[in-house]
Amino acid sequence: MAKRIEAHGVTSYYGSFKAIDSVSMTIEPKSVTALIGPSGCGKSTFLRSINRMHEVLPNARIEGQLLIDGQNIYDRDVDVTAVRRMIGMVFQRPNPFPTMSIFDNVVAGLRLNGVRKKSVLEEIAEKALRSANLWNEVKDRLGRPGAGLSGGQQQRLCIARAIAVEPQVVLMDEPCSALDPISTLAIEDLITELKNQYTIVIVTHNMQQAARVSDRTGFFSIEKTGDPGRLIEYDDTAKIFTNPSVKKTEDYITGRFG
Amino acid sequence: MLFRGTATFAGSMVLIIIAAIAVFLVVKAIPAFQDDTENFFTFKEWFTDGDTPRFGIAATAFGTVLTAALALLIAVPVALGIALCLSHYAHRRVATTLSFIIDLLAAVPSVVFGLWGRDYFYEPVTNLSKWLHDTVGWLPIFGSEGPYGKSVLLGSIVLAIMILPIVTSLSREVFLQTPRENQEAALALGSTKWEMIRTAVIPYGKAGIIASVMLGLGRALGETIALALTLGSVFAINWDFLGPGGITIASNIANRFGEADEFGRSALIASGLVLFAITLVVNMAARAIVYRRREFVGSA
Known part of the structure; x- marks a missing residue:
C-alpha cells in the first residue's frame, strides 16, 4: 500500500513569485525521506505539492509532473480529494479540530469517506491510536476534547487522524517544531515504526532529526532571498551527513550557514 | 489599578441599568396588574378603558414570538448562506464590496423597511398566500380563505429582511475567524470545500452563529414600527400565517401608547415587562447553549 513518488521538474509559484524551480526526485515506498534546508528554501512548498495542498493558497500554481505509482496527480481528470485521501498530512502546529472529541478527530477522515457504522469507526480509531502510540494515554477519555491534550499528544492525535484513512503516503511538515524534546522523541520513534507501512516524507529544520529518522535526505537551498528554491543534493542520509558531494550541502550541515 | 476600576465600574453600570429598567417596568405596571379584571397572562384582548378594564398579554406575546420565530426561520438559512459565500466562495474584492453593502443595509431605519415592505411585498405576498393556500391549504397554517396581504407572513418576511444584515454580517466575521490550520487539516484529509466547511468552519463558528442569531432574534422580538405597519392587528391566538392577523407586544404599544390614558399606559408598560422577560x-437560553459546549468551543 505504500507508493513510490516521482517528481519531474516540479516548479511552484505563488502568483508571479517562483518558490521552487524544477525539483526532480524519486522517493521509494516504505522509506523515510527528510527534506532539509534553510528557511524559505521551498522544502515545505515542495512537500505541499505532493498532496496538492499548495494550490489551496490564493494564486498558487504548479508546473511539472508528480507521479504517485506512475499516475500524474496533476492530470486534468484526477480528483484532488482522491489524491489527498491517498496522501495524509501532518502539519507544523498540531491542529486537531477544536470542536471535536478525541474520537471524532481520529475518525474525521473516515466520516468524510462515508463510513458511518459505529463498530467500524471504533475499531479503526483504536487501531490508528495504537499505531500513533497514543491509545494507552487516551483510551479512557475518547469523548473529551482533542484540544485538551498536551502538544505532543495533539500531534500524535493528528498523526492518528492522518493514518486512520490508511493513506499510501504520509507527509509531515516540521511535525516536531512546536514540541518539547520528549514529545519529539515519541514522534521520531513513531516515524520509524510507521515506515514499515507508509512512505514518509518529512520536512525538518532539525538536522539531527533528519539524521536519526530518515533513509534518504534531500537538501534544498536558495541563492539569495527572492530566488526560487532548488534541490541541491539528494542522497542516502548517511552519505549526506558524512560525505556530501556538493560543497553547499557540506556548508549547511556543518553549520556554516542557514 | 485604574483599568480595573474603570472595568468594574463599566461592568456594574450594565447591571445597574438593567436593574433600573426592571424596577421602572415593575413599578409602573403594578396598577395595571391590580385592576385588571381578567387574567393578565391568559386573556387575549386589550380593553383598558372604562370601569372594568379587561386586557391580557396572551395574543400579543404569542404574536411576538410567532413573527420573530418565523422571521428567523426565513432569515437564518439565507443569512448563513450569504455569509459563507462571502467568507469562503466569493472573490475577495466582490466579498468586500458586498459585505460593505450588507452592513449599510443593517443601518436602514426600521420604519423605512416597514413602509417599503408594506408597499413592495403586499402584492407578491398576496399572490404567494393564494398559491400556498391552493397547494398546501390542508395545513392549518395555510388554511385561511383570505383576505390576504397584511398578515403574519408579510410581517415576518419584512422582519426577516431586517434581521438578515446583522445575522449575515456577524456570522461572516465568525466564519472568517476559522483558523487556517483547521481548514487545511480538513482539506488534507481529502474533503471537498463544502465538506471542509461542514467539518471545520461551521462547528468552529457554532457559538458565534448562535450569538448572531440571538442578536437577530433580539431585534425581531423588539421590532415595533415595521410590524405595526405590516401586521393586521388582530387579537387572537391562531396558527394562521396568511389571513389578516398578528399583533406583537411592541407594535401594540406603538399603536396605543399615544392615545392611552394613565391606566392604559400602565397596562402597556406591563406588557413591556413581559417583552423584557421574554428577551431575557x-x-x-442562548448563553446556556454556548456555555454547555464551552470545552469544545472555538470562538465564544
Whole structure:
C-alpha cells in the first residue's frame, strides 16, 4: 500500500513569485525521506505539492509532473480529494479540530469517506491510536476534547487522524517544531515504526532529526532571498551527513550557514 | 489599578441599568396588574378603558414570538448562506464590496423597511398566500380563505429582511475567524470545500452563529414600527400565517401608547415587562447553549 513518488521538474509559484524551480526526485515506498534546508528554501512548498495542498493558497500554481505509482496527480481528470485521501498530512502546529472529541478527530477522515457504522469507526480509531502510540494515554477519555491534550499528544492525535484513512503516503511538515524534546522523541520513534507501512516524507529544520529518522535526505537551498528554491543534493542520509558531494550541502550541515 | 476600576465600574453600570429598567417596568405596571379584571397572562384582548378594564398579554406575546420565530426561520438559512459565500466562495474584492453593502443595509431605519415592505411585498405576498393556500391549504397554517396581504407572513418576511444584515454580517466575521490550520487539516484529509466547511468552519463558528442569531432574534422580538405597519392587528391566538392577523407586544404599544390614558399606559408598560422577560429568557437560553459546549468551543 505504500507508493513510490516521482517528481519531474516540479516548479511552484505563488502568483508571479517562483518558490521552487524544477525539483526532480524519486522517493521509494516504505522509506523515510527528510527534506532539509534553510528557511524559505521551498522544502515545505515542495512537500505541499505532493498532496496538492499548495494550490489551496490564493494564486498558487504548479508546473511539472508528480507521479504517485506512475499516475500524474496533476492530470486534468484526477480528483484532488482522491489524491489527498491517498496522501495524509501532518502539519507544523498540531491542529486537531477544536470542536471535536478525541474520537471524532481520529475518525474525521473516515466520516468524510462515508463510513458511518459505529463498530467500524471504533475499531479503526483504536487501531490508528495504537499505531500513533497514543491509545494507552487516551483510551479512557475518547469523548473529551482533542484540544485538551498536551502538544505532543495533539500531534500524535493528528498523526492518528492522518493514518486512520490508511493513506499510501504520509507527509509531515516540521511535525516536531512546536514540541518539547520528549514529545519529539515519541514522534521520531513513531516515524520509524510507521515506515514499515507508509512512505514518509518529512520536512525538518532539525538536522539531527533528519539524521536519526530518515533513509534518504534531500537538501534544498536558495541563492539569495527572492530566488526560487532548488534541490541541491539528494542522497542516502548517511552519505549526506558524512560525505556530501556538493560543497553547499557540506556548508549547511556543518553549520556554516542557514 | 485604574483599568480595573474603570472595568468594574463599566461592568456594574450594565447591571445597574438593567436593574433600573426592571424596577421602572415593575413599578409602573403594578396598577395595571391590580385592576385588571381578567387574567393578565391568559386573556387575549386589550380593553383598558372604562370601569372594568379587561386586557391580557396572551395574543400579543404569542404574536411576538410567532413573527420573530418565523422571521428567523426565513432569515437564518439565507443569512448563513450569504455569509459563507462571502467568507469562503466569493472573490475577495466582490466579498468586500458586498459585505460593505450588507452592513449599510443593517443601518436602514426600521420604519423605512416597514413602509417599503408594506408597499413592495403586499402584492407578491398576496399572490404567494393564494398559491400556498391552493397547494398546501390542508395545513392549518395555510388554511385561511383570505383576505390576504397584511398578515403574519408579510410581517415576518419584512422582519426577516431586517434581521438578515446583522445575522449575515456577524456570522461572516465568525466564519472568517476559522483558523487556517483547521481548514487545511480538513482539506488534507481529502474533503471537498463544502465538506471542509461542514467539518471545520461551521462547528468552529457554532457559538458565534448562535450569538448572531440571538442578536437577530433580539431585534425581531423588539421590532415595533415595521410590524405595526405590516401586521393586521388582530387579537387572537391562531396558527394562521396568511389571513389578516398578528399583533406583537411592541407594535401594540406603538399603536396605543399615544392615545392611552394613565391606566392604559400602565397596562402597556406591563406588557413591556413581559417583552423584557421574554428577551431575557431568550438571551439566557442562548448563553446556556454556548456555555454547555464551552470545552469544545472555538470562538465564544
